[in-house]
Amino acid sequence: MIKSVKIIDTTLRDGMHAVSHSFSPENVANLVRKLVEAGSNIIELSHGDGLNGSSIQYGLSPYNERELLAAANKNIGNAKLAAMLIPGIGTVKYLESLQEYNIKIVRVATHVTEANAGEQHIKECKKMGMTTIGFLMMVHMVSAEAILEQAKLFESYGADVVYCADSSGAMLPDDVKKKIGMLKDNLKIPVGFHAHNNLGLAVGNSLAAIEAGVDFIDTTLRGIGASAGNAPHEVMAAVLSKMGIETGEDVNILMDAAEDILAPLMKRPLVIDKYALVIGYAGVYGSFFLHAKRVAEKFGVDERELLYELGRQKIIGGQEDKIIEFAYNLSKKIGSGK
Numbered sequence: 001m002i003k004s005v006k007i008i009d010t011t012l013r014d015g016m017h018a019v020s021h022s023f024s025p026e027n028v029a030n031l032v033r034k035l036v037e038a039g040s041n042i043i044e045l046s047h048g049d050g051l052n053g054s055s056i057q058y059g060l061s062p063y064n065e066r067e068l069l070a071a072a073n074k075n076i077g078n079a080k081l082a083a084m085l086i087p088g089i090g091t092v093k094y095l096e097s098l099q100e101y102n103i104k105i106v107r108v109a110t111h112v113t114e115a116n117a118g119e120q121h122i123k124e125c126k127k128m129g130m131t132t133i134g135f136l137m138m139v140h141m142v143s144a145e146a147i148l149e150q151a152k153l154f155e156s157y158g159a160d161v162v163y164c165a166d167s168s169g170a171m172l173p174d175d176v177k178k179k180i181g182m183l184k185d186n187l188k189i190p191v192g193f194h195a196h197n198n199l200g201l202a203v204g205n206s207l208a209a210i211e212a213g214v215d216f217i218d219t220t221l222r223g224i225g226a227s228a229g230n231a232p233h234e235v236m237a238a239v240l241s242k243m244g245i246e247t248g249e250d251v252n253i254l255m256d257a258a259e260d261i262l263a264p265l266m267k268r269p270l271v272i273d274k275y276a277l278v279i280g281y282a283g284v285y286g287s288f289f290l291h292a293k294r295v296a297e298k299f300g301v302d303e304r305e306l307l308y309e310l311g312r313q314k315i316i317g318g319q320e321d322k323i324i325e326f327a328y329n330l331s332k333k334i335g336s337g338k
Contacts, residue, residue, distance in 0.1 A: 002210060002211075002213070002245055003244075003245065003246060004245060004246040004247070004248075005210055005214070005215065005216070005217060005240065005245055005246075005247060006041065006042070006215060006216045006217075006247075007040065007041075007042070007216070007217055007218075007219055007233065007236065007237070007247055007249065008042045008043075008044060008082065008192070008216055008217070008218050008219070009035055009040050009042065009043050009044065009218075009219055009220065009221070009233055010044040010194075010218050010219070010220055010225070010230070011031060011035075011043075011220040011221045011224060011233070011262065012028060012031060012032070012043065012044065012045040012046075012068075012072070013044040013045055013046050013047075013048060013050075013083070013084055014044075014048060014218075014220055014224075014225035014226060014230055015048075015220050015221070015224035015225055015262075016046075016047055016048035016061075017048040017059075017225060017226035017227075017286075017289075018224045018225060018226065018229065018266065018267065018268070018270065019224075019265060019266065019267050020059060020267065021047055021048055021053075021054065021059050021060070021061035021062075022061065022062055022063075022267075023063075023068070023265070024062075024063060025063060025067045025068055025070070025071035026071070027261075027265055028045065028068050028071040028072050029071040029072070029074050029075055030261050031221070031257065031261055031262065032045075032071075032072045032074075032075040032076055032079075033075035034253065034256065034257035034261055035079070035221075035254075035257060036075060036076065036077045036078075036079050037250075037253050038249050038250045038253035038254045038257060039247075039248050039249040039250055039253075040079055040233075040249060041079050041080060041248070042079065042080050042082050042105060043072070043076070043079055043080070043081060043082065044081075044082040044083060044084065044105075044107070045068060045069065045072050045081060045082070045083060046065065046083040046084050046085075047059075047061055047065065048226065049084075049086060049089055050083070050084040050085050050086040050089050050090050050109060051065065051083050051084065051085050051089075051090035051094060051095060051098070052065070052089055052090045052091065052094050053086070053089050053090070055089075057320050057321070058089065058320070065098075066098070066101070069081070069083075069098065069101035069103070070101065072101075073101055073102055076102070080104040080105055080131075081101070081102055081103050081104055081105070082103070082104065082105035082106070082107060082133075083095075083098075083103050083105070083106055083107070084106075084107045084109055084135070085106055085107065085108050085109065085121060085125075086108075086109045086110070087108065087110060087117045087118050087120075087121055088117070090121075092120065092121055092124040092125075095121075095124075095125070095128070096128065099128065103130065104130060104131060105130060105131045105132075105133065106121075106125045106130050106131070106132055106133070107132075107133040107135040107163065108121045108122050108125065108132060108133065108134055108135060108154075108159075109135035109136075109137055109165070110134075110135070110136065110137065111136075111137055111138055111316050112136045112137060112138050112139050112141060112142055112146070112147060112150060113141075113142060113146070113150060114150075115134060115136065115150040115151070115153040115154050115157075116153060118134060118154065118157070119153070119157045122134065122154065122157040122158055122159050123157055123158060126158045131160050131161075132158065132159050132160050132161075133159060133160065133161040133162070133163055133192065134151065134153075134154025134155075134157070134159035134161070134162045134163065135163045135165055135194070136150055136151065136154075136162065136163060136164055136165060137165045137167045137285075137316075138165070138167045138168065138283075138285060138316055139164045139165060139166060139167075139171070139179060140166055140167075140168055140170040140171045140175070140283055141283065141314065144178050144179045144181075144182035145182070147164065147179055147182065147183065148182050148183060148186055148187075151183050151187060151191075152186075152187070155187055155188065155189055159189065160189060160190070161189055161190045161191070161192055161215070161216060162183060162187060162189060162190075162191055162192070163191070163192040163193065163194055163216070163218075164176075164179055164180060164183065164191070164192070164193050164194070164209075165193075165194035166193075166194065166195050166196055166205060167194075167196065167226075167285055167286050168196065168198060168227075168279055168280055168282075168283045168284055168285060168286055169195070169196030169197055169198030169199055169201070169202065169227065169228055169276075169279065169280040169286060170198065170199065170279075170280050170281070170282075170283040171195075171199075171201070171205055172199075172201065172205075173201065173204055173205055173207075173208035174208070176193065176205045176208040176209050176212065177208045177209075177211060177212045180193060180208075180209045180212035180213065180214050181212040181213070184212060184213040184214070190215035190216060191213075191214050191215055191216070192214060192215060192216030192217065192218070193205070193206060193209035193214045193216070193217050193218070194217075194218040194230070195209075195217075195218065195230060195231045196225065196226065196227060196228060196229070196230055196280070196286050197223060197225075197228040197229050197230060197231070197270075197272065198227055198228045198272065198276050198277060198279050198280025198281075198286070199272075199277070199280040199281070200272055202223065202229070202230055202231040202232075203231050203232070203235060203236060203239065205231075206219075206231045206236060207239070210240075210245070217231065217236065218230060218231065219231045219232065219233035219236045219237075220232065220233055221233050221234065221254070221257055221258040221261075221262045222234075222258045222262050222263060222266070222270065223235070223270055224262065224266060224270060225270075225286070226286035226289060227276050227279050227280075227286035227288075227289035228270060228271070228272045228276035228277075228279070228280070228286075229270040232258070233254055233258070234251065234254040234255045234257070234258045237249045237251045237254050238251045274304060275289065275292070275293060275303050275304065275307065276289065278303075278304050278307045278308065278311075279307060282307055282308050282310070282311030282312075283311050284307050284310045284311045284315070285310075285315070285316055288307070288310060288315075288320070288323060291320055291323050292306050292307055292310070292323055292327075295323050295324055295327045296327055298327070299327040299328060299330070299331040300331055301327050301330040301331050302330075305330060306323070306326060306327050306330060309326045309330065310322070310323065310326060313326070
């Protein structure tokens with residue numbers, strides 16, 4: 001029987017998507033303080049698309065990333081500060097310039113078929129004394145065997161943990177069990193799972209991953225995150241407590257953090273509306289949600305049709321320019337009556 005599982009709180013990274021990357025230094029300091037009080041051991045902070053992600057393409061943040069990291073450091077205590085780095089957006093040189101901010105864990109995130117893009121970053125992070133996590137995104141797109149092949153690459157580069165990320169919220173529990181089980185049976189390092197809620201299965205899929213033996217799961221307060229959000233931290237902690245699985249966290253304090261500190265900062269309620277559902281149903285990258293809505297409005301096309309087209313074409317993170325291209329093409333079809 002599973003006795004414990006480690007939770008990584010990613011409110012201040014994945015949750016950035018839902019607030020247009022606008023958490024302030026004060027917001028960061030308050031949330032970190034409360035999470036540490038609740039017993040959270042690992043807290044991830046960066047732009048939603050990782051370190052150095054603030055840009056026109058990925059979304060501009062009104063705050064300098066260094067200000068946010070400094071604010072987190074004020075209250076991090078004995079917890080560990082984590083950050084995401086997507087090769088091509090974040091660089092080793094940029095990460096080196098942040099060493100004063102005490103980042104202990106770096107998640108090097110690549111598309112599920114492109115783990116080799118993170119080799120340099122994994123190795124350099126290890127040289128800097130950081131714990132490294134190989135983070136495979138969009139794992140619904142390929143087989144368990146293909147995921148294992150990429151996970152073994154991360155393991156060979158020296159990653160301490162390998163993660164499966166259901167970036168679209170497109171997976172079903174049986175699929176999660178199969179893919180996590182494949183990694184647990186064939187890797188020597190711990191395995192993690194990151195859920196999204198587009199099909200209403202973030203908690204269910206996280207529990208399926210735990211049943212398959214996963215070592216780490218991701219959560220966010222109130223489930224805040226890209227598109228329909230993630231597995232809610234306070235809910236997962238409560239459910240795991242009822243199951244007798246130890247997390248070392250205080251559920252009441254997590255509820256207070258979600259209700260009293262985070263909720264007033266949310267720009268929109270996290271519901272599975274028709275557009276969020278399409279992302280899970282079509283298997284589209286979750287952070288495309290707001291991009292697609294804005295672009296569809298600009299070109300006068302239906303958001304769902306745009307998202308379905310992105311899914312059909314298997315567009316992945318880093319190809320945000322395709323959203324504009326497809327919207328433009330759809331608008332021309334509408335204009336021609338085709």
